Amino acid sequence: MFEKIALIGIGLIGSSIARAIKEKNLSNHVAISTRSQATLDKAKELELGDSYHPDPTVVVQDADLVIICAPVGAYASISKAIGPHLKEGAIISDVGSVKEHVVKAIGPNLPDNVHFVPGHPISGTENSGPENGFAELFTGKWSILTPIAGTEEKAVEALSDFWKALGSDVEIMTPKHHDMVLAITSHVPHLIAYNIVGTADHLESVTKTEVIKFSAGGFRDFTRIAASDPEMWRDVFLTNKEAVMEMLGRFSEDLSMLQRAVRFGDGEMLEELFTRTRDIRRSIIDAGQETDEQDFGRTPTPNEEK
Amino acid sequence: MFEKIALIGIGLIGSSIARAIKEKNLSNHVAISTRSQATLDKAKELELGDSYHPDPTVVVQDADLVIICAPVGAYASISKAIGPHLKEGAIISDVGSVKEHVVKAIGPNLPDNVHFVPGHPISGTENSGPENGFAELFTGKWSILTPIAGTEEKAVEALSDFWKALGSDVEIMTPKHHDMVLAITSHVPHLIAYNIVGTADHLESVTKTEVIKFSAGGFRDFTRIAASDPEMWRDVFLTNKEAVMEMLGRFSEDLSMLQRAVRFGDGEMLEELFTRTRDIRRSIIDAGQETDEQDFGRTPTPNEEK
Numbered sequence: 001m002f003e004k005i006a007l008i009g010i011g012l013i014g015s016s017i018a019r020a021i022k023e024k025n026l027s028n029h030v031a032i033s034t035r036s037q038a039t040l041d042k043a044k045e046l047e048l049g050d051s052y053h054p055d056p057t058v059v060v061q062d063a064d065l066v067i068i069c070a071p072v073g074a075y076a077s078i079s080k081a082i083g084p085h086l087k088e089g090a091i092i093s094d095v096g097s098v099k100e101h102v103v104k105a106i107g108p109n110l111p112d113n114v115h116f117v118p119g120h121p122i123s124g125t126e127n128s129g130p131e132n133g134f135a136e137l138f139t140g141k142w143s144i145l146t147p148i149a150g151t152e153e154k155a156v157e158a159l160s161d162f163w164k165a166l167g168s169d170v171e172i173m174t175p176k177h178h179d180m181v182l183a184i185t186s187h188v189p190h191l192i193a194y195n196i197v198g199t200a201d202h203l204e205s206v207t208k209t210e211v212i213k214f215s216a217g218g219f220r221d222f223t224r225i226a227a228s229d230p231e232m233w234r235d236v237f238l239t240n241k242e243a244v245m246e247m248l249g250r251f252s253e254d255l256s257m258l259q260r261a262v263r264f265g266d267g268e269m270l271e272e273l274f275t276r277t278r279d280i281r282r283s284i285i286d287a288g289q290e291t292d293e294q295d296f297g298r299t300p301t302p303n304e305e306k
Numbered sequence: 307m308f309e310k311i312a313l314i315g316i317g318l319i320g321s322s323i324a325r326a327i328k329e330k331n332l333s334n335h336v337a338i339s340t341r342s343q344a345t346l347d348k349a350k351e352l353e354l355g356d357s358y359h360p361d362p363t364v365v366v367q368d369a370d371l372v373i374i375c376a377p378v379g380a381y382a383s384i385s386k387a388i389g390p391h392l393k394e395g396a397i398i399s400d401v402g403s404v405k406e407h408v409v410k411a412i413g414p415n416l417p418d419n420v421h422f423v424p425g426h427p428i429s430g431t432e433n434s435g436p437e438n439g440f441a442e443l444f445t446g447k448w449s450i451l452t453p454i455a456g457t458e459e460k461a462v463e464a465l466s467d468f469w470k471a472l473g474s475d476v477e478i479m480t481p482k483h484h485d486m487v488l489a490i491t492s493h494v495p496h497l498i499a500y501n502i503v504g505t506a507d508h509l510e511s512v513t514k515t516e517v518i519k520f521s522a523g524g525f526r527d528f529t530r531i532a533a534s535d536p537e538m539w540r541d542v543f544l545t546n547k548e549a550v551m552e553m554l555g556r557f558s559e560d561l562s563m564l565q566r567a568v569r570f571g572d573g574e575m576l577e578e579l580f581t582r583t584r585d586i587r588r589s590i591i592d593a594g595q596e597t598d599e600q601d602f603g604r605t606p607t608p609n610e611e612k
Contacts, residue, residue, distance in 0.1 A: 198564075221528070
C-alpha cells in the first residue's frame, strides 16, 4: 500500500502496527526510530522493521507514510525535527489519544506539500513496550481519523484504507469531538481507576495486603487500566484538560446524587440505575467490542499454583 | 462432611456451592429452597440438589448446615421463618456481602442451640441466576467468616473446612472490619462503575452509540461489574451505608486532588500516582487473585463476525 512507512516510537502501538504491516504485507520497507537506544535495539531484535535509526529525520526520508507513535508530549519536538526532511506528498499521521492538542503541536511544523491526517486507534492493553505488541491488536476495533479542514480527500482515504487493512474499522470526526468522546470512554475511566487504586493504597483502617487478597470482589477490574503506561497517561491529562474536566464534572455530580441515595436509603433509585447499566454492557458485547465470556473469560487459579 | 445441607436461595453463589458440593462429594443430601417457583424449577432441571421446596422451613429440617444465599434484604424474614425449625447443633451461615447488618438481621431470630457463623465468599461474576453458577467459582479465592463473640470454635472450624473443601482460602475477621475491607475492595468499586456507566448514558455531547463503539478505550472494563445483579447490589448499599460513605469520602477527596492536578497541569503528581498503581496490579497477580494475561486474556473479535 505504501512503498516505505516510517514509525517514530515503537511501544505497544507502534510495534503492533509494525507487526500487522509485516503480517499483511502492506509495505516494502518499514523504517523505525525511537529516542531510546535500548528500545531501538529491542525492536531490531524482534525484527519489527527493515531499518532502524535513533534520528527520526533519517527514517522519514522517502517515506510515503509517517506515523508518530511516541508519547504526545514529544510531538512538537519530533515534528519540528522531521518537518524539513519529509517527502513531498507524504502522509503524516499519529496514534495519540488526544487530537486538538496534536493538531496544534504538529500542524505548524509541517511543510505545505505533505498531508497531515491525525489518527487514533481505540485499542491497547495495559502492557507497554515493543515486546508486548501483537498484529491482531486492531482487529475488530475502531480507529478514528480527525482530518483538519482543507485536507485532500485522497490522503484521508489512503490512511483509512491502511487502518482497514490492519483489521480496524474507521470513523471520521473533528478533533474537538474526538477529545470529548475519548474523555468519557477512556480518559475519565482511566483517571477514576488510577484514583481508586491510589485511595486503596493509603488507608489506615484496611491494609494493603487485605486490598490485594480480597480484590476479587471488584477492585481488581480497575487495576488493569490503572497499570497502563504512566508517561503516556500523564500526557493525556496534560493535553485534554478541558474535555476531561467537563466529563469529570458530570461524573462527580452523578456520584453526589448516588451518595445521597445511599445516605437516605433510596433503594428504588439505586436499583433503577443498576438495572439500566446492564443494558449498556449488553450493547457493547453486541457491537463486538467486548467478550461475552463471564468474568472476561478469566481462568481461576487453583490454590496449589499460588 | 455434612449429612444434609440446606441452601436457601439458588442464584449464582448458591448454585455454585451446590455444584461444588456435588463435584467434591461433600454431603449426602442437598436441599434447595427459593421463593420463586421458576428458579426452583430451573434448579431441579439443572439437578443441583436432592430435594426442592419453596418453603424454607421444610428444607432446613434435619439439616446440619444451612446457608442463606438470598439477597441480604430477605435475611430477616427468612431467619424468622426457619428459626423454630432448625436442627439442634446445626450451623447457620450465609454468603452476604455485608456482615454487621447480617448479624443484626439473623442473630436475634435463631434459637440458642444452633451455631451462627456469618460468611462471605469473595468471588462472583457479573451473571446472576442458577444457570450461571459453576463448581470452580471459589477456587483460589478467599472466603471470610465473621463469627460473633461466644461462638463455639468447633463450629467455625467445621465451616472453615467446608469452604476449604470448596477450593477456597479462609480468613476470619470481625463483621465490622469485614464491612470496611469490602467497602473499598468491592462496594465502592461497584458504585463507581455503576456511576460512570450511568454518566455516559445521559450525555448530550456524546451519543450512546459512540460510547458503545469506542468503549475499548477503557470504559468497557467498568461495565462488567456494572452488570451485576441490581437487587443484590441495592441491598449492599442499603445495609453497609456507614463504611461505604467513609470510603466514598476518601475516594472523592483523592479525586478532587487529582482534578486539581489536571487543572493546573501538575504532570509530576500525575505520573507519580500512575506509576505507583502499577505495582498494586502486579501484587494482585502475584497473590493469584488476577490473571496475568494481558487485557484479561480477552480474545479480539474479527470484523467479519460482528
